[in-house]
Amino acid sequence: MKKLALFTLLTLFSAVAGAQKHEPLPHGMVYGNKPDTAAMMQASKLEDFMGKKTRITTAIAGKVLRVTKPKGGWFEMDAGNGRIISAHFYNAGISIPRALAGRTVIISGIAAKQFIADDMQHLAGDTVSGKKQHRVKTNPKRVVTFEVKGMMIDQ
Template sequence: MRYLILLIVTCCALAASAQKKPMPHGMVYGNKPDTSNIVPANRVEAFMDKKVRISSTVRGKVIRVTKPKGGWFEVDAGNGKIIAAHFRDYNVTTPVELKGKIVLIEGVAQKQFEASGKAKTGIKIDPKRRLTFEVKGLMVEK
């Protein structure tokens, strides 16, 4: 009887310690982002002005992790717009728990344009996904 109780207590203790812990502030994936010049996600497009590509550090809220392997996720850019982000290094795996967290991402932002005229591909880019971001480093802020 003692061994049964000891076994149950041990199993409960192991199960409690195996619970997922919240992601701590400052957790880094890839390279640590440069925090000297940060652009809010809702201002990236205005910050780019007429440029097609820029290198910058962006602060934004992760909407969802679309593919953990390779670090594919979406960041809220305000006004219903989304920044589709992915890591430059495919070996980086982002956890699904990143959803809802405020993050700093450093890398290259790029505008995507709709195919016009008689394009052979006929691919249309969703207007909500006009910006992509190739991430070099990500840091969890909140």
């Protein structure tokens, strides 16, 4: 009976100790290709830098908000003013740890704007005039996605 209790305690202790191990994420750790930091900018300045372009190749630095899917490297990055950059790795074989959330990283790859219209009626050719006329939104919601070729942990 004492052996069974001791075995149960040791098993429980080893399970708890094993669950608390964290993967170390040292400064400079690279996933994918090492990003070129020569022309790097802050993630909050990306949309202004893109201007009217819909796609550019660049390197940005920013804080990871959360890792949505570790396998394939899907994560969200803070773009400032409540905006989010949705990012994923070009190479789907890369896995990133969930502990990356809250860390500052440098990523390089292709940034792309995706336009989402708030009122899709104007795309359907609505030609109604008078009281039923729909107002066309001039500023559609913009979402920036980032296809990551390489990432390096900065802080």
